[in-house]
Amino acid sequence: SRSINLAVIPGDGIGQEVVAEGLKVLSAVLPGDVKLETEEYDFGAKRYHATGETLTEADLEQLRRHDAILLGALGDPSVPSGVLERGFLLKLRFAFDHHVNLRPSKLLPGVSTPLAGQPEIDFIVVREGTEGPYTGNGGTIRQGTEHEIATEVSVNTAYGVERVVRDAFARAQARPRKKLTLVHKNNVLTFAGHLWSNTFNKVAAEFPEVTTDYLHVDAATIFLVTQPERFDVIVTDNLFGDIITDLAAAISGGIGVAASGNINPSRAFPSMFEPVHGSAPDIAGQGKADPTATVLSVALLLRHLGYDAEADRIDAAVAADLTERAGKPARSTSEIGDALAARVAG
Amino acid sequence: SRSINLAVIPGDGIGQEVVAEGLKVLSAVLPGDVKLETEEYDFGAKRYHATGETLTEADLEQLRRHDAILLGALGDPSVPSGVLERGFLLKLRFAFDHHVNLRPSKLLPGVSTPLAGQPEIDFIVVREGTEGPYTGNGGTIRQGTEHEIATEVSVNTAYGVERVVRDAFARAQARPRKKLTLVHKNNVLTFAGHLWSNTFNKVAAEFPEVTTDYLHVDAATIFLVTQPERFDVIVTDNLFGDIITDLAAAISGGIGVAASGNINPSRAFPSMFEPVHGSAPDIAGQGKADPTATVLSVALLLRHLGYDAEADRIDAAVAADLTERAGKPARSTSEIGDALAARVAG
Ligand SMILES: CC(C)[C@H](C(=O)O)[C@@H](O)C(=O)O
Numbered sequence: 001s002r003s004i005n006l007a008v009i010p011g012d013g014i015g016q017e018v019v020a021e022g023l024k025v026l027s028a029v030l031p032g033d034v035k036l037e038t039e040e041y042d043f044g045a046k047r048y049h050a051t052g053e054t055l056t057e058a059d060l061e062q063l064r065r066h067d068a069i070l071l072g073a074l075g076d077p078s079v080p081s082g083v084l085e086r087g088f089l090l091k092l093r094f095a096f097d098h099h100v101n102l103r104p105s106k107l108l109p110g111v112s113t114p115l116a117g118q119p120e121i122d123f124i125v126v127r128e129g130t131e132g133p134y135t136g137n138g139g140t141i142r143q144g145t146e147h148e149i150a151t152e153v154s155v156n157t158a159y160g161v162e163r164v165v166r167d168a169f170a171r172a173q174a175r176p177r178k179k180l181t182l183v184h185k186n187n188v189l190t191f192a193g194h195l196w197s198n199t200f201n202k203v204a205a206e207f208p209e210v211t212t213d214y215l216h217v218d219a220a221t222i223f224l225v226t227q228p229e230r231f232d233v234i235v236t237d238n239l240f241g242d243i244i245t246d247l248a249a250a251i252s253g254g255i256g257v258a259a260s261g262n263i264n265p266s267r268a269f270p271s272m273f274e275p276v277h278g279s280a281p282d283i284a285g286q287g288k289a290d291p292t293a294t295v296l297s298v299a300l301l302l303r304h305l306g307y308d309a310e311a312d313r314i315d316a317a318v319a320a321d322l323t324e325r326a327g328k329p330a331r332s333t334s335e336i337g338d339a340l341a342a343r344v345a346g
Numbered sequence: 347s348r349s350i351n352l353a354v355i356p357g358d359g360i361g362q363e364v365v366a367e368g369l370k371v372l373s374a375v376l377p378g379d380v381k382l383e384t385e386e387y388d389f390g391a392k393r394y395h396a397t398g399e400t401l402t403e404a405d406l407e408q409l410r411r412h413d414a415i416l417l418g419a420l421g422d423p424s425v426p427s428g429v430l431e432r433g434f435l436l437k438l439r440f441a442f443d444h445h446v447n448l449r450p451s452k453l454l455p456g457v458s459t460p461l462a463g464q465p466e467i468d469f470i471v472v473r474e475g476t477e478g479p480y481t482g483n484g485g486t487i488r489q490g491t492e493h494e495i496a497t498e499v500s501v502n503t504a505y506g507v508e509r510v511v512r513d514a515f516a517r518a519q520a521r522p523r524k525k526l527t528l529v530h531k532n533n534v535l536t537f538a539g540h541l542w543s544n545t546f547n548k549v550a551a552e553f554p555e556v557t558t559d560y561l562h563v564d565a566a567t568i569f570l571v572t573q574p575e576r577f578d579v580i581v582t583d584n585l586f587g588d589i590i591t592d593l594a595a596a597i598s599g600g601i602g603v604a605a606s607g608n609i610n611p612s613r614a615f616p617s618m619f620e621p622v623h624g625s626a627p628d629i630a631g632q633g634k635a636d637p638t639a640t641v642l643s644v645a646l647l648l649r650h651l652g653y654d655a656e657a658d659r660i661d662a663a664v665a666a667d668l669t670e671r672a673g674k675p676a677r678s679t680s681e682i683g684d685a686l687a688a689r690v691a692g
């Protein structure tokens with residue numbers, strides 16, 4: 001019989017609330033013969049204040065035993081900026097080699113967007129997740145003096161770039177439009193830029209059906225707001241991916257509906273799924289958070305584990321729910337979760 | 347008697363056409379007692395192909411003698427990516443220590459924007475121009491092999507960060523809303539992030555009237571499309587500034603009206619003014635390019651040289667022209683230039 005052994009990390013702020021709804025929908029969508037086991041972990045601000053720890057080697061050993069990880073959000077004003085980001089979120093991505101950071105953007109009919117004219121938006125961003133300026137390489141000398149120098153080193157390897165570029169080509173190949181856009185800044189960051197462009201062109205030869213395109217990251221932000229329909233699949237570096245996926249979320253229904261997967265396609269380690277939004281401490285505990293991004297992250301999780309039909313059911317339920325929202329009074333976090341659970345079960 | 351000794355670099359593609367209109371408007375706006383001398387330089391693709399040179403030490407010696415530089419655009423598909431960018435544009439910014447890269451964004455009534463609801467947009471970005479990931483530090487080993495590693499090093503100094511942060515505070519202080527937002531990614535790029543944040547907080551103490559704010563660069567892209575009215579002055583790093591100013595241009599009338607100044611406030615070297623757009627080889631020579639961004643760059647140039655009344659006249663002429671465009675048939679490059687010249691002279 002089939003089973004899913006899930007690590008659940010609610011985290012801080014609204015993370016707690018949205019994860020509860022994600023699990024509600026997950027339970028509702030799974031067929032009776034699939035056994036769902038969940039284990040909750042208390043990572044985040046509270047644990048950091050209590051123990052000074054963010055993510056230990058022992059924690060990683062425990063997390064490894066799961067099939068996948070569902071995360072709400074980490075972060076609290078009481079924790080200095082960078083501690084939980086570097087000490088947990090990025091540490092986990094690096095430890096489990098989550099090199100495919102997958103972020104779909106789809107604007108559904110009736111969903112509000114800051115863009116005029118309700119453009120067609122349906123693309124995915126494949127963001128590299130383990131290299132670039134995120135490696136923590138760099139340092140500071142003469143800190144706090146007028147002679148301070150601080151550096152950040154973007155590290156890019158042929159191995160790391162090629163595997164994510166190949167993953168993106170395969171995803172483009174599997175979509176109807178079969179178009180892949182490389183986003184970088186190869187006219188300025190020429191060392192990394194050449195590696196990315198050369199790798200992209202090399203792998204392109206293996207995917208003759210995929211149409212390719214290149215945009216500098218600055219130009220990409222322009223096209224995201226003026227011609228978002230030109231994008232099908234985007235592959236890009238860790239930092240550029242961070243920036244353009246927030247913009248992509250903003251134009252395609254907002255951060256409340258943006259899902260993401262931190263994927264290790266080899267399955268050597270469990271992949272991690274989380275909403276793109278943060279812990280939003282200002283609205284935490286009030287039932288105001290939209291759990292939709294978490295529910296869509298559950299769909300990505302199911303697809304990763306091979307439950308495509310169930311993932312499709314969640315996507316369809318969310319699409320129907322979003323389309324029907326317009327003009328109606330706002331619902332609470334759990335009301336939205338209930339509505340989605342009812343739809344996927346029905 | 348007063349005089350302006352201007353270096354003119356039309357460059358490639360539409361650069362030639364838009365600079366001609368910029369000079370037309372400049373001549374029209376200057377009072378009779380100001381002597382305008384211009385010297386044209388042939389930098390760009392043609393010269394690169396003819397001589398292999400982009401910008402020599404002798405060129406820099408010549409350029410130094412001018413009061414300011416007006417540039418159209420550089421770049422052509424026949425030149426490998428990065429050659430003119432690193433070999434001319436960035437070389438000039440670094441050689442003349444153009445550390446204040448100034449980019450205003452103002453959406454005028456009636457001007458089209460991809461954003462719904464015609465939001466209020468009126469902010470300036472002060473982008474650092476001589477540090478960050480733009481320094482060319484980094485390198486490649488084992489190039490072309492499966493073991494290639496390419497690095498890019500972002501270099502940030504207390505000296506470099508503090509001077510641009512102070513410049514931005516002074517600009518914020520001089521504006522009615524007096525609000526300054528630091529944009530960085532200090533939760534991930536912690537070495538550079540701490541230097542930027544600490545410097546920002548230190549200098550803030552000298553400007554008690556200025557309201558301060560901080561946004562991660564990814565969140566800033568969201569607010570630029572959902573709440574652009576929240577911005578007054580933004581100060582940021584070279585690369586983040588590159589990215590968000592293209593987005594800022596896109597939302598506030600498009601790249602056709604986005605001006606920029608590469609400024610050395612000490613006046614030890616001439617400052618350089620240019621439209622944010624590129625050389626657009628696809629429409630070059632057809633009279634289709636909008637010279638407005640170049641004309642607005644001329645206004646920034648005049649303001650830098652102390653001709654505030656003349657700069658105001660150009661800004662007003664552009665505002666009037668843009669507001670009257672809506673619904674009218676498109677005009678040619680020189681027709682727009684003629685209209686603006688007539689307005690500033692009248
Ligand atoms: C919280 C932060 C470390 C993270 C990132 O920069 O990757 C977030 O912005 C994201 O996009 O997942």
Ligand SMILES: CC(C)[C@H](C(=O)O)[C@@H](O)C(=O)O
Pocket residue numbers: 187188218431432435436588622
């Ligand atoms: C052409 C390129 C070097 C330049 C930059 O990245 O600074 C351009 O994009 C700009 O914004 O002026």
